[in-house]
Amino acid sequence: MNFERIREKLNILADAAKYDVSCASSGSNRSNKNKGLGNSTSMGICHSYTEDGRCISLLKILLTNHCIYDCAYCVTRKSNDVKRAAFKIQEVVDLTINFYRRNYIEGLFLSSGIFKNPDYTMERLIAVAKKLREEENFNGYIHLKSIPGASDELMYEAGLYADRLSVNIEVPTVSGLKLLAPDKKHEDFTNPMLKVKNELIRYKNEHKVIKSTPKYAPAGQSTQMIVGATNETDKDVMYSATYYYKEYHMKRVYYSGYVPVAEDHRLPSIGSQVPMLRENRLYQTDWLLRFYGFAVNEILNDNHPNLDVDIDPKLSWALRNLHLFPVNINKAEKRMLARIPGFGMLSVEKIIKARKFRKLNWDHLKKIGVALNRAKYFIVCDSRQWEKRDLEAERIKGLILQNSNGKFRSQYSNQLQLFN
Known part of the structure; x- marks a missing residue:
């Protein structure tokens, strides 16, 4: 050899x-x-x-x-x-x-x-x-x-x-494949x-x-889509993914940001690689569709064809639907608990089990592992320390980003001063 x-x-x-x-x-x-x-x-x-x-x-x-x-x-x-x-x-x-x-x-x-x-x-x-x-x-x-x-x-x-x-389906749309x-x-x-x-x-x-x-x-079986090689929206990508999950019983759909490999007039220019964060948001959306009970048209539609870059898709959905909040975590059904920003499915299961024995407050939620820096704007529980409910979506978004360690924190620091 x-x-x-x-x-x-x-x-x-x-x-x-x-x-x-x-x-x-x-x-x-x-x-x-x-x-x-x-x-x-x-x-x-x-x-x-x-x-x-x-x-x-x-x-x-x-x-x-x-x-x-x-x-x-x-x-x-x-x-x-x-x-x-x-x-x-x-x-x-x-x-x-x-x-x-x-x-x-x-x-x-x-x-x-x-x-x-x-x-x-x-x-x-x-x-x-x-x-x-x-x-x-x-x-x-x-x-x-x-x-x-x-x-x-x-x-x-x-x-x-x-x-x-x-x-690999390779390109999310039939027109892009052609x-x-x-x-x-x-x-x-x-x-x-x-x-x-x-x-x-x-x-x-x-x-x-x-x-x-x-x-x-x-x-x-699984498949993969290249994202960003054509001008498809996030809505196009996720609607295609939903179709393959439903029609072909896919175990997983993977999303791969286009990496420029050659000069071609049909492709984005060399150096315009798709941001990794776009991949991340697509995977988060995929997770919400498969495990959190969301329908794709709730997250992406004609009025909202692309995912927000600065916040995750669940938080984005919640801010667009503030009329559904606050949610009483001691009474709400599982489906609604799963839609609260900062609540993972493991936390939801723990809450449902724990509230059988007593009403839950902020301290209980902290012990369960809920991300209260996000969740507190969308819930009420057996506590009175935080009851201000007149905040608008942009104000909530700014406060959450201010308290996060994400790279977009500084982007909203000036905006927050306008509210204070």
Whole structure:
């Protein structure tokens, strides 16, 4: 084996894979069997996350950065002048096993540029996973990036060996896809998603009857959108995400701010990278939709097409709906408690349990862990220390920002003087 050449390939193909953020591995419970190597149960994978939530515990590489397509936003586009490389199937298998044995990784995230055609590429990705499972008895986590346009038969086979499958929708809108990736069709992405969704449903139903039914993609499927490569609004992004969650039963939708990789008149200019804070606000909105009972049109609509940069989306919603507040935390239903700024779902559950025994006051809320610097403007409880309720939205916003440690604090310091 030419170790220097393998090292060179690894440098090239690991670097090319950094633009894909959808590599979290939650949801799988593939356990070790037959004295194999590794496992992907909740206690078997120790994740490490960067500040913006990216998972860094997997061997994350491309099989190749050669590609037949010329998508404007992609660093591996065929017209881009970059150094090219490709792994052999066995090389990826060996790297995964050797890195796992050295405790460098806990699993594999494998994507690829497209050789020849989608099916040929998908076959090679599956071959890596199949060798790991059947020849190396590897029970660790495997995430395969499904190739747009791959056949139903290959998508089915991929799910037998991978813990998670994902097809990146890439651009949130159909019109944006036509502009930036004219070689691709929207159905190239949605057809594999539909196949995975149907197979997951079929597995769930069959497993109820036959417990030995082979697992199929136990961690489900996910997708990723590039944000900021076209002029889509946050409303466009989140309405698309809601559609994929509903129609294709996505486990996660990931949002990746566009990183300029080449000069192209269809793209934002070099140096105009999407702020990380926009990604963060989209993830916060995603969280509210999935766990807090919000509907997307409550947060984003024609009157409010983009998220506020300086405050989180829940606080923004509350300030636009002050007629619903203050909320009595000793009487309000769970749904409304979850909508109070500064209240997380864990705090909501604690409040519901605690108020069965007594009325709660500020001290109780502090012990529960509520962020009172935000919540106090929107609630009443069994205390009288703070009962001023005639504040307008901008005044509340300014006070909250004044008391926060965020980078926007100074922006509102002059504004606050006007109110004092």
